Amino acid sequence: MNTNHQNSGDKSLTRRDFLKHSSLAAAGAAALSFPAVLNAQAKTPIKAVIIGAGGRGSGAGSNFLNAAKIVGVEAQIVAVADIFPQQARGGERFGVPQERCFSGFDAFQKALSVPGVNYAILAAPPGFRPAHFKACVEAGVNVFMEKPVAVDGPGCRIMYAAGELAKQKGLKVAAGTQRRHQAGYIETIKRIQDGAIGDIILLRAYWVNNGPIWHRGDRGETELEKQIANWYHYIWLSGDHIVEQHVHNLDVCNWIMNGHPVRCWGQGARQQLGNKSGEIWDHFAIEYDYENGVKMYSYCGQIKRTGSPGVTEFAHGTKGTASPGGSIRPTGGSPWRSTLKLQSDDPYTQEHIDLINAILKDTELNEAKNVTDSTLTAIMGREAAYSGAWVEWDQILNSKFAYGPELLYTDAAAMKWGSFRTLRPPMPGDYSIFSDPPKVATV
Ligand SMILES: NC(=O)c1ccc[n+]([C@@H]2O[C@H](COP(=O)([O-])OP(=O)(O)OC[C@H]3O[C@@H](n4cnc5c(N)ncnc54)[C@H](O)[C@@H]3O)[C@@H](O)[C@H]2O)c1
Incomplete structure (x- = not known):
């Protein structure tokens, strides 16, 4: 103290x-x-x-x-x-x-x-x-x-x-x-980075829920009110599920790698959201490549199902495997568990x-750069899945398409309640924010 x-x-x-x-x-x-x-x-x-x-x-x-x-x-x-x-x-x-x-x-x-x-x-x-x-x-x-x-x-x-x-x-x-403020992750990732499982070969990241995301019902007098009340369902507000929640697990993988992926490809869909208002999808599966050739497989979804891997990550190395949240299994060695204590057990x-x-x-x-790197990692995955094409880091980093109203990035305080377009949920093959003009369709 x-x-x-x-x-x-x-x-x-x-x-x-x-x-x-x-x-x-x-x-x-x-x-x-x-x-x-x-x-x-x-x-x-x-x-x-x-x-x-x-x-x-x-x-x-x-x-x-x-x-x-x-x-x-x-x-x-x-x-x-x-x-x-x-x-x-x-x-x-x-x-x-x-x-x-x-x-x-x-x-x-x-x-x-x-x-x-x-x-x-x-x-x-x-x-x-x-x-x-x-x-x-x-x-x-x-x-x-x-x-x-x-x-x-x-x-x-x-x-x-x-x-x-x-x-x-x-x-x-x-x-x-x-x-990044949780004892088990801090201690385990330090060990992984110090070579406890050898060279990293593969990472896996999951945010797989057994149920749909909340919807607060259509409310508000203007379209913008309705969208902000149900912000999770609009890409300009939430970034979609892969960005909104799965960013946590992608961040763990980036932390282990001390960097971010350079390209990715993926798929997903809007399978169970049905005719609820909104633009987002409800599941994604993305294959990411880091610069050194390491792959990260990422899965996230909010659909009703009977089983799921839950919310977790795994790291596979030449000398063992790890759950970055707190344990390591060296090949042929004894399992290790984190015991580190911080001032609070609650991250x-x-x-x-x-x-x-x-x-x-x-x-x-x-932590602005780290969290932005992981946010952009998620955005890159989302755009790969939406478009059905490989997406490179520099392509997404330098992309011009902004999802929100124009004032959002120039003078958000001057925004007014009113109308704003709703996008049709992205359809691979017919969708790209990289083409000029962007291929996006409104409802
Ligand atoms: N780290 C975590 O584990 C964790 C957990 C839950 C939520 N979150 C994050 O917290 C954020 C909020 O999530 P939440 O679950 O509290 O959502 P929420 O809907 O409960 O709260 C969001 C609040 O922001 C208000 N709001 C909307 N637009 C605003 C604006 N322009 N200016 C000021 N206020 C505005 C809304 O009216 C609402 O009260 C999200 O980014 C979410 O990812 C993080």
Whole structure:
């Protein structure tokens, strides 16, 4: 437990902080997309805002407060932002006064403008993550952001750039790929990387559920309201199942490989979603190639079935196999199990402990690139399956097609309720975001 910083006079802005932030203000002024108040960046007390106050935003809020207690630092949630007023009002459960429970497309800007904010929890649907993350970094705020962090190439490029800017500004960034903060994964993957199973030959990744994804029913007065209420079912908001959830398992494989695949091919379909509104598929199977020739087989789906491998990963090497979450079976040797303990057994709490510690001790923590690499890995797989063609990393990274409304990446706060097109679920052979013009069909 480190409480030194809490008592070291960090509550006011030091001269060094001031110089840092005033030069950043000058450098960043051109890029600011709203009149951001450059918050006084005292490290403590930690003043957090939640942007996207649904299931995970609320959960992460509690995890953050718990983590602060474990670290022993003063912390509070000072504002909440959600697109829907009734969701924003949920901020009351954290003691946030009504006047700081903001709603609307620009709620994130209002929350970030509350004086003293130095920590943001981003848990809106993934399509909004690039806009929200960029705004946090421009405002000089440390970030915990849920995965995935984008839904297409243009969104990932915003994430990479904002992640770099965060690094330059010395901001700390943690991502909701919580396995990277889970003892079993940390210890086992270190061993794999140290050669415990020899050279990696093959990786397998699964997120296979025995049931369909939620649907909240058609509601809202405008098409956009309906889509955002049922965000999982729209590619511009969720990225589809492979991006939205399977990103966790793809991230584990990328972590083991210390890199990302360079190409892939795959297939999938919308088999059981039937006539529910929306664009997404319900299962994917993708074959990925890493640069060194290692293959990763990835399977995900949300369909009703009687059996499934569940949510897990496997690594196969020349000298054994491993479950990266906590065990290794060397060929001809005794099985090994992880026993590492962290400050919390709950990775959802540990990720905030790690972020808070990095802020207090000014140690390096910036997971923006890793989580964006894994998000783009998932997007590459999705587009390979949608189009029915091999897709290369550079092709998806540099792709121009953005799934969302135009303002999403230029001025998300200025978006208005109204209409937005629904895509026909992609049909391999007839679909490509890479052709000019893109081959996509609307309903
Ligand atoms: N790491 C994990 O294990 C884990 C688990 C669950 C969810 N998540 C992630 O958390 C995110 C949210 O998922 P959820 O399950 O909480 O969904 P949810 O629907 O319960 O919550 C999303 C909230 O965001 C709000 N919202 C929508 N657009 C917004 C905008 N532009 N600005 C502000 N708020 C907006 C919605 O009104 C809703 O309250 C997703 O990215 C999801 O992948 C991660």
